[in-house]
Amino acid sequence: xxxxxxxxxxxxxxxxxxxxxxxxxxxxxxxxxxxxxxxxxxxxxxxxxxxxxxxxxxxxxxxxxxxxxxxxxxxxxxxxxxxxxxxxxxxxxxxxxxxxxxxxxxxxxxxxxxxxxxxxxxxxxxxxxxxxxxxxxxxxxxxxxxxxxxxxxxxxxxxxxxxxxxxxxxxxxxxxxxxxxxxxxxxxxxxxxxxxxxxxxxxxxxxxxxxxxxxxxxxxxxxxxxxxxxxxxxxxxxxxxxxxxxxxxxxxxxxxxxxxxxxxxxxxxxxxxxxxxxxxxxxxxxxxxxxxxxxxxxxxxxxxxxxxxxxxxxxxxxxxxxxxxxxxxxxxxxxxxxxxxxxxxxxxxxxxxxxxxxxxxxxxxxxxxxxxxxxxxxxxx
Numbered sequence: 098x099x100x101x102x103x104x105x106x107x108x109x110x111x112x113x114x115x116x117x118x119x120x121x122x123x124x125x126x127x128x129x130x131x132x133x134x135x136x137x138x139x140x141x142x143x144x145x146x147x148x149x150x151x152x153x154x155x156x157x158x159x160x161x162x163x164x165x166x167x168x169x170x171x172x173x174x175x176x177x178x179x180x181x182x183x184x185x186x187x188x189x190x191x192x193x194x195x196x197x198x199x200x201x202x203x204x205x206x207x208x209x210x211x212x213x214x215x216x217x218x219x220x221x222x223x224x225x226x227x228x229x230x231x232x233x234x235x236x237x238x239x240x241x242x243x244x245x246x247x248x249x250x251x252x253x254x255x256x257x258x259x260x261x262x263x264x265x266x267x268x269x270x271x272x273x274x275x276x277x278x279x280x281x282x283x284x285x286x287x288x289x290x291x292x293x294x295x296x297x298x299x300x301x302x303x304x305x306x307x308x309x310x311x312x313x314x315x316x317x318x319x320x321x322x323x324x325x326x327x328x329x330x331x332x333x334x335x336x337x338x339x340x341x342x343x344x345x346x347x348x349x350x351x352x353x354x355x356x357x358x359x360x361x362x363x364x365x366x367x368x369x370x371x372x373x374x375x376x377x378x379x380x381x382x383x384x385x386x387x388x389x390x391x392x393x394x395x396x397x398x399x400x401x402x403x404x405x406x407x408x409x410x411x412x413x414x415x416x417x418x419x420x421x422x423x424x425x426x427x428x429x430x431x432x433x434x435x436x437x438x439x440x441x442x443x444x445x446x447x448x449x450x451x452x453x454x455x456x457x458x459x460x461x462x463x464x465x466x467x468x469x470x471x472x473x474x475x476x477x478x
Contacts, residue, residue: 098384105181105301105463111122114231120357121454124153125371129359129474133186137287140254146252146423149253149271150224153355154446158420162202164307167184172355179217181306185278189348198204200230201314202463204358208406211269218275220472221468221469221472222429222460222461222464222465222476223461223465224241224453224457224458224459224460224465224466224469225242225245225247225439225458225459225460226241226242226243226247226350226371226372226457226458227240227241227243227372227450227455227456227457227458227469227473228240228241228243228372228373228376228456229393229452229453229454229455229456229473229474229476230366230376230453230454230455231452232380232383232452232453232454233450233452233453233454234451238313238453239473239475239476240372242372243369243372243376243456244354244373245371246354246369246370246371246432247369247370247371247372247438247441247458247459248360248364248368248369248381248435248437248438248439249362249368249369249370249375249433249441250364250433250434250435250437250438250439250441250458251285251357251362251431251432251434251435252329252359252360252362252370252375252378252431252433252441252443253306253357253359253360253361253368253431253439254305254308254313254360254361254431254433255305255378255379255382255388255392255430255431255436255443256346256347256352256357257304257313257316257317257339257343257360257361257382258301258304258305258316258382258391259318259346259385260320260342260343260346260386261297261301261317261319261320262297262385262387263342263344263346264302264320264323264324264329265297265319265320266297267297267298267301267321267387268296268298269296269297269323270294270295270297270402271294271295271297271300272292272293272294272295272297273289273290273291273292273293273294273311273314273315274291274315274318275291275332276291276314276315276317276332276335276336277290277291277311277315277376278332279314279336280310280311280314280331280361281310281363284310284311284350284361284363285307285308285309285409285412286307286309286310286311287303287304287307287308287311287312287409288303288307288309288407289303289309289311289312289315289406292395292403293401293403294401294402294403294406295315295356295401296400297316297319297369298313298347298387298391299399299401300315300319301316301388301391302314302391302394302397302399303386303399303409305391305392305431306394306396306397306409306410306411307410307411308410308412308432308433309407310362310407312360313360313361313362314336314360314413316336316359316360317339317340318330318332318335318336318339319340320339320342321334321335321336321338321342322335322398324338324339325338336359339360339395340357340358340360341342341438343357343360344356344472347374347378348359348474350376350377350378350381350382351377352370352374352377354370354371354373354374355368355369355370355371355385356368356369356370356376362435362438363432363435364435364436364438371408372456372458373458375458376456377456378443379445379454379456380454381431382429382430383428383429383430383445383452383454384389389429391426392428392430392431392445393416393427393429393431394411394416394431395410395411395416395418396408396409396410397409411415412432413430413431413432413442415431415444415467415470416428416466417430422467422471424446424474426447426448426474427444427445427446428445428446428447428452429444430443430444430445430454431443432463434463437458438458438459439455439458439460439461440459440460440461440463440465440466440469441457441458441459441460442455442456442457442458442466442467443455444456444470444474446474448477453474455470455473455474457470458468
């Protein structure tokens with residue numbers, strides 16, 4: 098992958114993918130900055146926003162909020178990301194998930210809504226960030242550090258699936274190949290082996306239900322080669338090409354503080370997101386009937402086109418009727434666990450005619466992750 102030319106800051110960067118043979122236009126992301134002290138009021142029903150702040154914050158859109166103290170905008174570096182991820186001072190919150198790329202970024206008051214009154218940090222296990230959002234009302238009921246940079250872990254696979262369906266059909270068949278060499282020996286697998294032939298539907302199911310990293314890599318290389326069939330891409334070139342498509346997809350749906358470097362969510366210093374961006378991703382998945390059906394499936398038995406068979410049980414215990422954590426109103430979405438990301442859970446619920454999205458990241462254990470999720474859900478009246 099090589100950068101052929103670039104323009105001044107604030108303009109689009111044209112990146113020529115030597116692995117893909119196509120030029121993809123990407124708009125550079127603004128750095129994640131810390132607002133040291135700020136008070137922002139946002140009406141849920143109007144666009145009226147009043148803001149008092151003592152620092153400059155470069156936010157996701159081209160808007161810059163300025164006041165008495167200047168903060169220099171610098172490229173996002175690994176050290177800056179790490180500092181942001183560990184700093185409790187990050188209080189910027191983004192607009193509700195369904196805002197468009199053209200909408201100026203606004204902010205939502207943190208931890209001052211109806212659920213927040215009964216969910217203080219003292220009552221919740223430790224996590225890096227969490228939120229509970231009502232899609233129907235387009236409002237956060239609870240939010241904590243939702244613009245803190247975090248490792249996305251297996252939640253990346255939602256973007257992998259969404260990106261793949263931009264360029265392939267669920268009925269398309271693909272062969273598992275030598276890309277299996279990219280799957281870490283400790284990774285969760287969907288029992289795929291080189292030579293297996295599966296539909297894209299089954300590959301996505303193996304990735305989202307069983308959380309198979311092997312399926313993620315087959316999806317990545319297969320989609321890239323379908324996108325550029327005449328390029329004769331190597332495995333690594335195909336993965337690079339697909340990751341670029343993932344980042345293009347992320348930007349297009351408003352995930353401005355996200356960067357992907359692989360299709361399975363394995364820890365990488367340059368792979369990061371925020372809970373605010375994950376809410377946008379979850380909203381997209383729920384709006385896609387194909388994806389929403391897969392992420393709500395607890396169990397799937399599948400026969401490969403080459404005759405092999407296996408079954409997958411969803412890693413999300415909220416969908417398991419035999420689990421003590423089962424919630425009948427749960428309609429998905431995805432778990433994720435890595436060393437850097439901790440235990441993460443992105444969930445959705447349908448209750449009393451409304452749909453809610455829950456996100457919990459950076460927990461010390463799966464138990465803590467489910468505990469926070471259940472407390473947020475059970476706070477609904």
